[in-house]
Amino acid sequence: MRFLIMNGAGNRFAVFDAQDTPGFTLGTEKVKAICQPGSPVMGERGADQLVILRQPKSPDADIFMEIWNREGFEVDACGNATRTTAWLYMRDNDVDACIVQTNDTLLHCRLAGDMKVAVDMGPPKLDWTQIPLKEAMHTHHIDVKLGPIDNPVLSNPGAVSMGNPHCVFFVEDFTTVKPERAGPMIEFHPLFPEQANVGFAKVEARDRIRLKVWERGVGMTLACGTGACAAVVAAVRQKRTDRKVDVEVDGGLLQIEWRDADDHVIMTGPVELESEGVV
Known part of the structure; x- marks a missing residue:
């Protein structure tokens, strides 16, 4: 073989x-x-x-x-x-x-x-039942926080499925937030019955994101293609970026476009x- x-x-x-x-x-x-x-x-x-x-x-x-x-x-x-x-x-x-x-x-x-x-990659799945989540809610921002209730370190992530569940947080830097520590805590959050891939996205410009991903069942990886797609979808839904974005991961660069015409996500890398x- x-x-x-x-x-x-x-x-x-x-x-x-x-x-x-x-x-x-x-x-x-x-x-x-x-x-x-x-x-x-x-x-x-x-x-x-x-x-x-x-x-x-x-x-x-x-x-x-x-x-x-x-x-x-x-x-x-x-x-x-x-x-x-x-x-x-x-x-x-x-x-x-x-x-x-x-x-x-x-x-x-x-x-x-x-x-x-x-x-x-086809259209993203955005309904709470498709991701899936345990409770009904809008997925632009979901009720997941990490840290003190009145001053959380992480909050208001977007939820997206690209054939697998993703929870995407937007961060200012990767020093205050340690993805390798936060990732496993969010992966097994009770809101995600099938666990979650956890993205940590820093928006550097309307057309560029720096991304780190904790993959469910894997841990920190140099790249996650569905994670890059999910990060762009979540960013567009929260009006943080345009629809065509370069996503820099630890292992290289991915080009992601969430097309307005047909709702499909195109990943090139x-x-x-x-x-x-x-x-």
Whole structure:
């Protein structure tokens, strides 16, 4: 079986190509063992997610992407993994566009330059039932705070689903707020029955955001594609930015556009193939 190590803006993946091996499975404990930092498979950095490529379930798709996080449970979306999967399919089949299927949706992808892919992530899900939240509320600002009640360190985040739940806080800097400390507390907040990815966004201009993300089941990562999309959607809804924004993450730069015409979010960013072999 073909095995690859890939990353999207630093978000690192162990990729098993099971398109010709339909019975291939790993399970929670094997996924955790492969992804953990220092594993013999992934080395010191480990993997943020594990991806299994399969034949598509829909006749409209070209390839199916199964996604597992470092904690060993399956998730429905990963923007950076979508770019790497799409790039791999397009390279292998000598095409410049494809459709990647996930458990959540079909994602239209195209080449956008050398080692760069654009993905139509579809419209964001903004109703409280779609994210989901435990209680009914408007999701422009949700009632989640961290710190003293009368003077919270974090408050008024936006909630967005890009196929997975996101809670996005807007911060002035990353010294007062420590994402690696705040992230796990918000991830398991009782308002999020499926846990949450937690974004910490610093708006530097109407067209630029600096972003750090605590991913549920993973921890701090160098990049989070769905997190970048969610941050821009939340920023636009709170009138902090325009609809086309460069999002700087620790691993690189992502271009996010929330189109007004059709409500779709377009994510464009880099892909890197670290190694390719057979297991």
